[in-house]
Amino acid sequence: SDPVLAADGLTKHFPVRHAGRRRKAVHAVDAVDLQLRRGRVVALVGESGSGKSTVARLLAQLYPATSGRVLLHGEPVAVKFGRRFRAYCRRVQLIFQDPFASLNPVHTVGYVLRRSLRIHHPGLSGQELHQRLCGLLEKVHLNPPERFLDKFPHELSGGQRQRIAIARALGANPEVLLADEPVSMLDVSIRLGVLNLLAELKDDLDLAILYITHDIASARYFAEQTVVMYAGRVVERGDSEDVTQRPAHPYTKLLIASAPDPDALGGGEAPPARGEPPSLISPPTGCRFHPRCPQAMDRCRTETPGFFPVRDGHEAACWLYADEGGTS
Template identity: 50%
Template sequence: MATLNEQGTKANSGEGTLEFRNVVKEYRVRGAHKKLRAVNDVSFTLEPGKTIALVGESGSGKSTIAKTILQLERPTSGDVLIDGKSVPRRGRALKRYRKDVQMVFQDPFASLNPFHSIGHHLERPIRLHKAVGADQTVDERIAELLTRVNLEPVEEIAGRRPHELSGGQRQRVAIARALAPGSRFLIADEPVSMLDVSIRLGVLNLLARLQREENLGVLYITHDLATARHFSDEIMVMYRGDVVERGPSDEVILNPQHDYTKRLLAAAPDPDRLGQMRDEVRRAL
């Protein structure tokens, strides 16, 4: 209730931001009379040009937050606000919101429709949101987007189907699609976890460059603390629906407070401890 009262005062201060305010999401569990609280009273604010990393294990509520922001799920309580105003639920207003907030999915093999060409995937958001510059055709805009994500030759790539591209190329297409409407905020749900280790850095650097160029606000969802630190200004650690720790990236990584963060850090691979686990296992045997 308190949030409702605050809304009036905060409405003016939220210009240019995407705010997630006191969001709770509960799922009914089939066959049981209790509810599963996937997200428990989470709040944060995405600002242009800033990156927030959301770190946590599987099932900690990361993806539910992404779905809620993108209006694929409705929060049980709480609010998502853009520019200080509540996000519209339907119709033309929701379409305007979609122009601002886009998403890059985890699995580049699932997020592109195998039936359609790369050109189609980029053309649709451009046409839907009329996101072409003055005296620019849709095809020119597609070419521009593909060039920006380093996919060349443009004509050849645009005519291809997703299965003719590699994982990294597909993920670049997905990024280009997310940028196509001219979005201001980007939700990146583990964008590199399904890619080969060798090309992860390339895709992440591409994301970082585009973010700088477009002044995007990015929510970077991951379970990899190393890239989270490399990539983001702020880290939020989630555990079973709660944000258990948050702060500037280096602060969280170098000086973890919560037990779960410490465990996460301990589990990350560390060149100094190479072979230690193997030795442990052998000793146990």
């Protein structure tokens, strides 16, 4: 199917002040391409600071890109405010890492969901609203719904709070969910339940999901496609099974080798691969991974690798995979 939402060369520079110096910028995201399709999950994986959340915020239009475009059903999304922007927000919903921070502590579950439904479906009668509201709670398996309507966020477990945040997003009838580390703040024992819920909703509602995570093992379990980012750039992408079991890019290999336990879901934050992530104010030239790469060659220091095919639908931005005599 055609992508619902796509990133086309998305780039984001955050200006920073340097006393007495010329203005500089954090090169947080550089020329990222990404396609989300209905009924499919794409995992966006990378260590802290690699630009994952910035990609999600650009896709959600929370701030403008420095360059590149966001495409909804193939059409560039350019309208930032007004009616068309609100329509966009309805179709593309964000779910954050910390459900406690994203739910206002003074509002009950009923209030939060009712407000989401009212904003997105203004014409509903009181009765219809109540039915929809209970339907949302059932959809995220909070049963019986009446039990949750008058609860405040602090009266719920972390997993229940995240389910409420998901229900609130569903109130908009979205086509796309951008889930930014939706389970990383939750107890390991309940992560699987929330991921299974997202997988179920994806099938039932034919959602396109971007699943952001540090945890490459969960990407294999939960996402059809895996995209690996390093220092603001996509370095590898392909079928999740393939990328996680037969990684091609030296960074992906290090990420997997340093994951706590590749078969245990949700081992927490993976320890960083050997060495430190680079400064994004003056990122390394050529391949941004070259200072840490055990296989770096001369050209890696000066020339930026494009994508080279590894297998069917699996590609890596690494000179090791350049065709013999290739020029790109």
